[in-house]
Amino acid sequence: xxxxxxxxxxxxxxxxxxxxxxxxxxxxxxxxxxxxxxxxxxxxxxxxxxxxxxxxxxxxxxxxxxxxxxxxxxxxxxxxxxxxxxxxxxxxxxxxxxxxxxxxxxxxxxxxxxxxxxxxxxxxxxxxxxxxxxxxxxxxxxxxxxxxxxxxxxxxxxxxxxxxxxxxxxxxxxxxxxxxxxxxxxxxxxxxxxxxxxxxx
Numbered sequence: 650x651x652x653x654x655x656x657x658x659x660x661x662x663x664x665x666x667x668x669x670x671x672x673x674x675x676x677x678x679x680x681x682x683x684x685x686x687x688x689x690x691x692x693x694x695x696x697x698x699x700x701x702x703x704x705x706x707x708x709x710x711x712x713x714x715x716x717x718x719x720x721x722x723x724x725x726x727x728x729x730x731x732x733x734x735x736x737x738x739x740x741x742x743x744x745x746x747x748x749x750x751x752x753x754x755x756x757x758x759x760x761x762x763x764x765x766x767x768x769x770x771x772x773x774x775x776x777x778x779x780x781x782x783x784x785x786x787x788x789x790x791x792x793x794x795x796x797x798x799x800x801x802x803x804x805x806x807x808x809x810x811x812x813x814x815x816x817x818x819x820x821x822x823x824x825x826x827x828x829x830x831x832x833x834x835x836x837x838x839x840x841x842x843x844x845x846x847x848x849x850x
Contacts, residue, residue: 682718695732700764749784798833
């Protein structure tokens, strides 16, 4: 129980310090540095797959010496490598699928490989990219292409289904997605009073 309480307290301290640094810019105080849980800050960065200090920890590491406090770089690095070791054991195909399903672009797998090499863990870039492709196909398939076509036509913009989402365009739109987009644009055009528009000319 005491270990759990200590872990929760460390997590809350790390998050609070991170917020303080983000909200206060580079105004790191001596108190911030003295209260820093260096190992927890490192673990948080590692669990986010960072091969180097993140912005919160980086600000503290850079600014604490000028506040008169020496950062515990050893504890930070110990925590980061521990978190990174956990992050690097993930199922890369699932991570890729999840990223794609949210419509996100593919991660930099070279950066992931460099970070995971620090803890001697391999990265399966092929599994990640295959998963990302499948997740992105699901994301692009779930978009309401007809509504996008309608709103594009209503805004008077050039019709380009590929402009809806760059990642979907890169993957290649299906014929059905293109047809739905064009149908939506056609629906908008059918709502127009063409006679009235002609009289305005």
